[in-house]
Amino acid sequence: MNFTSDNEAPAHPDIMNAVVAANEGYATAYASDGFSQALKERFSELFETECHVLPLATGTAANCVALAELSPPWGAIMCHERAHIHNDENGAPEFYSAGAKLMPLPGENGRLEPQSLARAIDGAGVHGVHNVKPSVVSITQETECGTSYTPDAIRALAEVSHERGLPLHMDGARFANAVDFLSCSPAETTWKAGVDVLSFGATKNGALTAEAIVVFGHPEWLEGMERRRKRSGHLLSKMRYVSAQLLAMLDDDLWLRLAGDANARAAQLAAGIGRHPSASLHWPVEANEVFMKTEPSRLAALKEAGFQFHRWPGHDDLARLVCSWATSEADVERFLQALD
Amino acid sequence: MNFTSDNEAPAHPDIMNAVVAANEGYATAYASDGFSQALKERFSELFETECHVLPLATGTAANCVALAELSPPWGAIMCHERAHIHNDENGAPEFYSAGAKLMPLPGENGRLEPQSLARAIDGAGVHGVHNVKPSVVSITQETECGTSYTPDAIRALAEVSHERGLPLHMDGARFANAVDFLSCSPAETTWKAGVDVLSFGATKNGALTAEAIVVFGHPEWLEGMERRRKRSGHLLSKMRYVSAQLLAMLDDDLWLRLAGDANARAAQLAAGIGRHPSASLHWPVEANEVFMKTEPSRLAALKEAGFQFHRWPGHDDLARLVCSWATSEADVERFLQALD
Amino acid sequence: MNFTSDNEAPAHPDIMNAVVAANEGYATAYASDGFSQALKERFSELFETECHVLPLATGTAANCVALAELSPPWGAIMCHERAHIHNDENGAPEFYSAGAKLMPLPGENGRLEPQSLARAIDGAGVHGVHNVKPSVVSITQETECGTSYTPDAIRALAEVSHERGLPLHMDGARFANAVDFLSCSPAETTWKAGVDVLSFGATKNGALTAEAIVVFGHPEWLEGMERRRKRSGHLLSKMRYVSAQLLAMLDDDLWLRLAGDANARAAQLAAGIGRHPSASLHWPVEANEVFMKTEPSRLAALKEAGFQFHRWPGHDDLARLVCSWATSEADVERFLQALD
Amino acid sequence: MNFTSDNEAPAHPDIMNAVVAANEGYATAYASDGFSQALKERFSELFETECHVLPLATGTAANCVALAELSPPWGAIMCHERAHIHNDENGAPEFYSAGAKLMPLPGENGRLEPQSLARAIDGAGVHGVHNVKPSVVSITQETECGTSYTPDAIRALAEVSHERGLPLHMDGARFANAVDFLSCSPAETTWKAGVDVLSFGATKNGALTAEAIVVFGHPEWLEGMERRRKRSGHLLSKMRYVSAQLLAMLDDDLWLRLAGDANARAAQLAAGIGRHPSASLHWPVEANEVFMKTEPSRLAALKEAGFQFHRWPGHDDLARLVCSWATSEADVERFLQALD
Numbered sequence A, B, C, D: 001m002n003f004t005s006d007n008e009a010p011a012h013p014d015i016m017n018a019v020v021a022a023n024e025g026y027a028t029a030y031a032s033d034g035f036s037q038a039l040k041e042r043f044s045e046l047f048e049t050e051c052h053v054l055p056l057a058t059g060t061a062a063n064c065v066a067l068a069e070l071s072p073p074w075g076a077i078m079c080h081e082r083a084h085i086h087n088d089e090n091g092a093p094e095f096y097s098a099g100a101k102l103m104p105l106p107g108e109n110g111r112l113e114p115q116s117l118a119r120a121i122d123g124a125g126v127h128g129v130h131n132v133k134p135s136v137v138s139i140t141q142e143t144e145c146g147t148s149y150t151p152d153a154i155r156a157l158a159e160v161s162h163e164r165g166l167p168l169h170m171d172g173a174r175f176a177n178a179v180d181f182l183s184c185s186p187a188e189t190t191w192k193a194g195v196d197v198l199s200f201g202a203t204k205n206g207a208l209t210a211e212a213i214v215v216f217g218h219p220e221w222l223e224g225m226e227r228r229r230k231r232s233g234h235l236l237s238k239m240r241y242v243s244a245q246l247l248a249m250l251d252d253d254l255w256l257r258l259a260g261d262a263n264a265r266a267a268q269l270a271a272g273i274g275r276h277p278s279a280s281l282h283w284p285v286e287a288n289e290v291f292m293k294t295e296p297s298r299l300a301a302l303k304e305a306g307f308q309f310h311r312w313p314g315h316d317d318l319a320r321l322v323c324s325w326a327t328s329e330a331d332v333e334r335f336l337q338a339l340d
Helices: A014-022 A034-048 A057-068 A090-095 A116-124 A151-163 A173-181 A218-231 A241-273 A296-304 A329-339 B013-022 B034-047 B059-070 B092-096 B114-124 B152-164 B175-182 B217-232 B240-275 B297-305 B329-339 C013-022 C034-047 C058-069 C092-096 C115-123 C149-161 C176-184 C220-229 C240-275 C298-304 C329-339 D014-022 D035-045 D061-068 D092-096 D113-122 D151-163 D175-180 D220-230 D240-275 D296-304 D329-339
Strands: A051-056 A074-078 A101-105 A133-140 A166-172 A197-201 A209-214 A279-281 A287-293 A317-324 B051-056 B075-080 B101-107 B132-140 B169-170 B195-200 B212-215 B279-281 B289-294 B318-322 C051-056 C077-081 C103-105 C134-138 C168-172 C197-199 C211-216 C279-281 C290-296 C319-323 D050-057 D075-080 D101-105 D133-140 D167-170 D197-201 D212-214 D279-282 D289-294 D317-324
Touching: A014 A241, A014 B013, A034 A051, A034 A209, A034 A241, A034 C115, A034 D061, A051 A057, A051 A218, A057 A090, A057 A133, A057 A166, A057 A197, A057 A209, A057 A218, A057 D151, A074 A116, A090 A101, A090 B217, A101 A116, A116 A151, A133 A151, A151 A166, A151 B075, A166 A173, A173 A197, A173 A241, A209 B169, A218 B092, A241 A279, A241 A287, A241 A317, A241 A329, A279 D061, A296 A329, B013 B240, B013 D212, B034 B051, B034 B212, B034 B240, B051 B059, B051 B217, B051 B240, B059 B092, B059 B132, B059 B169, B059 B195, B059 B212, B059 B217, B075 B114, B092 B101, B092 C211, B101 B114, B101 B212, B114 B132, B132 B152, B132 C115, B132 C176, B169 B175, B175 B195, B175 B240, B217 C329, B240 B279, B240 B289, B240 B329, B240 D317, B297 B329, C013 C058, C013 C240, C013 D014, C034 C051, C034 C211, C034 C240, C051 C058, C051 C220, C058 C092, C058 C168, C058 C197, C058 C211, C077 C115, C092 C103, C092 D220, C103 C115, C115 C134, C115 C149, C134 C149, C149 C168, C176 C197, C176 C240, C211 C220, C220 D092, C240 C279, C240 C290, C240 C329, C298 C329, D014 D240, D035 D050, D050 D061, D050 D220, D050 D240, D061 D092, D061 D133, D061 D167, D061 D197, D061 D212, D061 D220, D092 D101, D101 D113, D113 D133, D113 D151, D133 D151, D167 D175, D175 D197, D175 D240, D212 D220, D240 D279, D240 D289, D240 D329, D296 D329
Parallel strands: A074 A101, A074 A133, A133 A166, A166 A197, B075 B101, B075 B132, B132 B169, B169 B195, C077 C103, C077 C134, C134 C168, C168 C197, D075 D101, D075 D133, D133 D167, D167 D197
Antiparallel strands: A051 A209, A197 A209, A279 A287, A287 A317, B051 B212, B195 B212, B279 B289, B289 B318, C051 C211, C197 C211, C279 C290, C290 C319, D050 D212, D197 D212, D279 D289, D289 D317
């Protein structure tokens, strides 16, 4: 039973079918094919506004191509101290930006907070050219703690950012899960709340490998992003296979249905843990990730029983359990029984 | 009729089937899955020596992750003046290497030549720290002119390189086509001839998107290459879908059969052009690319008749015609008839 | 009365005279002149061991040329959260290293502590290629809080570092002040305690502009450092004027006499503040910097009375007072009287 | 007798005196001192237009801070194939620009030519994001061949550049020598002819170490240049000593008098060589550098007789002789006698 990560699950059959279907005849290379060209219109519909879309293969690439465009080399990228871009990308944002600095900030339940963000931005540059210059704010939706930002929470951060001239980037590796949890429209949790660029994730949500940078407004950023995508080797020659996955995700709201299933399993898991006498939830469950606290020996026993999950580094008693579209109710049930 | 590029052709059904078959159950992420783990053994068999294999999604990434490991930022990467890494990757090698310089050299039919290579290396660093330092030699097999290096030609370049302490990299985006043309073993045209690192291309040869860095000897390079792959966003979480393509390529020599078909079509094309009164071959046809010279008006007419190909920049009378596994004898026949 | 920084003081006349004296006839360019060539022997004498010396013009360059050699782009540079390299160089280490990450650590009185350093190194890389890799430890001597590391304190950090394969760098912008305060030999507080590379500062100690990278052992680092110095524009063509300053500093221990004078003034200042009913020392005074806490109104009054100093950002009641060779006893006396 | 380079000559006494005079009392650090603050007005007078001035210590830094601001990482810096930035800075422009590509162009006597420049720019970007993008043109005044561009020649290049949206940078390491040779005003050979940024060199012209970036118009470039200067370690804390040199250079046209002396010696040398039966001038002498062709044995004999100069790499029969302010008529006379 695999709760290690949603990126260990297989791709959803509908996505796979779309890839197979895309394998028909010749297609112009380097994202000039029909699938890739259709993305702009389809995402603009989804987000209820004209947006620009750059498909690519990984979330790290999506985040870093975007952030490097938004931050000069002497910039500071403001993010939560648990952010994936800060901890899990081996310095990729620093690489892409030619040496910008990530400025990690605390915040409850994995969420940046407007006041501490404002203080951090205002305090960061007091010595002028001697300091790096806050240049962009990046938040993660769903966060690394399995929580989600409400549109209002995003709006408050966007206001702090925009008042200071900083754009707002959203790392949406699990964007679908947050949107499903919030029961809001994609627009409400992005540009309507002040998000300027979104890394739209599909891989963790049941694609093979498909992500997209979605830019709201700001056509002046496109050339740099396209150049950076090419120059980092992320302009796939046969992009049709990536774009076909993204299009299939949008068909009949497949992306939300898959995320909804994963979220439902996480909720089921959370409910079971909540009822357990010696296990508890470390952070609120607001999407598809569950952080469970329990005795180390119990965690070891679960591992031995064949359940797979991450034991949190530095915390003997903390496990991360991730649900995906492929997690079944029975899977969760078995886990909860084993927990007892 | 599409002769624009082998990367506009669809993926071969056997490759697609392998991707579909790989979509079974959970798999450890980030190239720790069974498919990815099998690559080392399979490539070691193919190359008749132990080698290390890093799968990734694009040729630019394969070239640049490898070259950045082999060249310090103050290095010079010696290559042919027509090399893809010099002309077609938007400065990707410079990006990955933190500013190394590409030193483009002339050479007939797209091939580097030992004497001019030796002269260039020897002359490049005479002013010590004031000059960049030649650090690696990169050749393309099949070359950008559609020619192939014989094992002896490679050996001569390797000797020049190794005597001067420089490793030899091979950009093998169309490696299969060269191996088929040369009727030699993969080993003979790589490590046995002195190649230290190969960018093994599968995408142009009928994969969806699959390339691999193959390292012969030199385990000391692996950590840096793995770090650079991760840091550039090329360590795909669901790498199984890439690795499955590579494995399928090796099954029953599919990679050579596909390249052989493409090469046969190019030979058929070349024969027809050779017989034509007012068309000629610009470079020898030694793999799957044909460079045809003819009157600009004739090229325009072919385009109008629906044939797709690149007109060579700066040369009104030059067309590049690329064959792939998907090119049929009838396709070529139709083109030759239209040419008349 | 200027207590703003020791880099606002003029150069000492002996240093200036040395520069004037160096202006005699022709000298080979780019650090091949006699002055620059003499540095190795003179510093080797001073440090009682063979060392290598690269003169250059600024402390930022000294730190970053050294650190970039010691950290790969995916490395983590472990340092105190108040370190100059982290806060005051506008991301220069990130620039020079092509995107390494600085990992700031807490520590009382501006000093790194062995246990938290060990924990930080051990915890940083648990996810392998997903994390940056701790690559070098950098400490500041005298620290940004005006304190000094004893040889034993350095040795403890060096042991933690070396056991984990990390070299130890010392930012010695105010190295002379620490050595004078500690009454130890330069050797004892550097290589004998485990320091591998020292940024030896002279500018703040009475030079016009002169710093040096001093490498203990490790000749394998020299090529990269020399290349990086050149490539960053820090290999001055007329290096003799820099090297002459460094040589003059070593003559008759001028460097220690100047630092000793500055330290004595700081001690005088500290004593006066210690006696004051409503002022106090924020950190121990162990070199030439004094951090004084007192009412904001008192600080404002001192400013108005013409005394110049930094009010610490984010701390209304904290002033930094820096003494230099040029600070006189009378200057300090006047300040203390004004404080009353 | 030293004809190796003007950077092996001592500093002129007037410059040294200015440095000594600047060593008076305290001065605000990091280019906020009175000397540095005076540069804008003094250079604006000299150039008869408002310009911005960033002092720094080396020509490589001046060139690269400027070029990195003018070229994105995916840019191409168009320059002559003999340019110092291409051949003699160890890849510094690539380092500063995070990997831009230098595009070396031929041109008689070391000068770029409008038609080939136009062709190169127009041809460079035909494949869009696959190619680097021409972003800035850089010329050297006086050139690496000892020739100078007339204002008309510059204007023609500026037109080609500006029509294509590229700014024009001038590497003026020996700007003074060109201005003296051309008998034109500094304005005529810079902004009036279309130059947007000048690296104004003083070091080779008799300073200790002093250069300046002079920006004509384009205040939008200043922040980036200031950030890059700091971040590369070129914002000297005691900048007053650099700025004082620059100011002294402008006093009573010292810079032109020194360059005029050097040029006169070069002309004297050229005249003598021109009269010699078996020596000749390789390039026209239009400033302070003389390229002499003669038998290798004669060059060897001159070396043996104690004359110092560069023998041109790859050319046995070619010597570069550089005159400086410190070269005397008698020096030249002795050389010419020895040549006989």
